[in-house]
Amino acid sequence: MNQQAGFDPISWAVRDDKAAGVFRIHRRAFVDQPILELERERIFGRCWLYAAHVSEVMEPGQFVSRTVAARPLIINRDRAGKLHVFFNSCTHRGAMVCRELQGRANNFSCPYHGWTYASDGKLVHQPIPESYAPACNAAGELNLREVPNFDEFCGFIFVSFAQDVIPLADYLADAGDYLRMASEHGAAGEGMEILGGTQTYCAKANWKLLQENSADGYHADTTHASYMDYIKAREGSVHNLYSAKGFGRVRNLQRGHSVSESIWGTPWGRPCARSMPSWGDDIKQELDAVFEAMVARIGRERADFICHGDRNLLIFPNLVVNDVGALTVRTFYPSAPDYFEITAWALAPRGESQRLRDLRIRNYLEFLGPGGFATPDDQEMLELCQKGYQAHTGVEWNDLSRGMLTEDGDSPAKQDELQMRTFWRRWRDLLAGAEV
């Protein structure tokens, strides 16, 4: 094992011994600055990354501005309604031209020297234009710069900062159908929308720990014991997570993506559309009607799977769509090996009744988010791990071997660690230079 700089991640960071059923990650992968630099270049600089949801930019002129992989972006529709994703940086001297998080704008004017761009990115005004050559923007290179690639899949807008990248649908591989499922909720069939209100928070830990944690079926009974107590007190009983009716499994969705899923297997209710006793008969009737409307629209088998199941979907490298007690979209990015920023939104069916919308938000917040009954404890675990990694010269390896001997069988269990191995194998390959 090479402990020096100039390491080869294949040879030392990931120990993947299928025959022995041993999978280990060297803890330097969570603490080393050179690893982060490689991740920025070979993962975040190349992969498709979630940027926004189409519901946030529906109307001509509507925009959101946000940071994706440290790059400031404007995602908008021009006057004609065409979708754009621009770097939020003046082509003159670099200042961000959009300083609001969302709104409507027919143009973006740089606050520094006044260069002004139309909503389609064209440079339309430079103060004192006489001093510029008449054809200074003949080739359009002074227009607001579009990101090299962006595309939409079932309402989810992704960007890639690589010039050459495989099509988004190919990149998503078998995860694509799960994103489609997340766009099929609701009785009305009118598509989905991101709710107002963003949870912007962070953890003092390595970003990869959140990807590991977000679909970890093994930690619920211990990390979230107090949440289970709360459900038990309210509902009178709680499903045993690991012996509930139905099934729990993990699927490798290829290209580093995975899902941890079950049907009727978790102790919480779902606003689409699985009631629980404390919600009462009226809510149950309304949720049953949502289910039947979805059966009519997409068929009973798929509606049953969507409505009565739970899915923790991991899209490599940094998108998590948790379809659990509510539907969440969560993305994150590291500013340092031991610090990353998280942004989370709630996704919901358009046309949902106000009563179900209220229930959805309450249900989201009982478990999820930085003020929920579970997420802060997850953050605490990630931070305890990160602190533990300071001892990496004494304790070198994380063990992710659970279920490895049976991972190619019919149904790796939800509490196995196949989802993590799927992520890490992709991580290893990309860091070693594989094409996206």
Add this chain to the structure above:
Amino acid sequence: MTSAVTRAVTRTVTRSEVEDFLFHEADLLDTWQLDEWAKLFTDDGEYLIPPTDLPDGDPAKHLFLVYDDRHRLGERAKRLGKKTAHAEFPHSRTRHLITNVRIAQDATTVNATCNFVVYRSKNGVNDVYPGHSLYRLVVQADGSFKIRSKRAVLDVDTLRPQGKVSIIL
């Protein structure tokens, strides 16, 4: 609306009475007497923290950080007393400072506003939560107050670097 209203008494209250009540609440929180804190609320009481990018949002329509009805805020208090509420075990040290208290009174409710700073220290990290709170208080038959609504608005752009609101503001 509920028994709390029918028990409510109309009388003129003073700002210093309200301040004493808010200081009492702050003391319960800083001494981790959270079950006692929950008892400060009416049966239909609520405790809210809006998202940092939408401080004027509506919890029934927008994604808040905290949207507790009376049952859930009681469970929040109970949960934080457990060793398995890991983010707060061992309990962090906190200090709630309450300032700039103003009140306005109508027939059934005392509307109080205040500014706050909450300091939290744990695991060698010191976090600061600045903000302002909007209270709706009702006066009980014995003259004491109960909280019908507490909306703690964080005056921060994002929840960074605090990362979480595992304590009660």
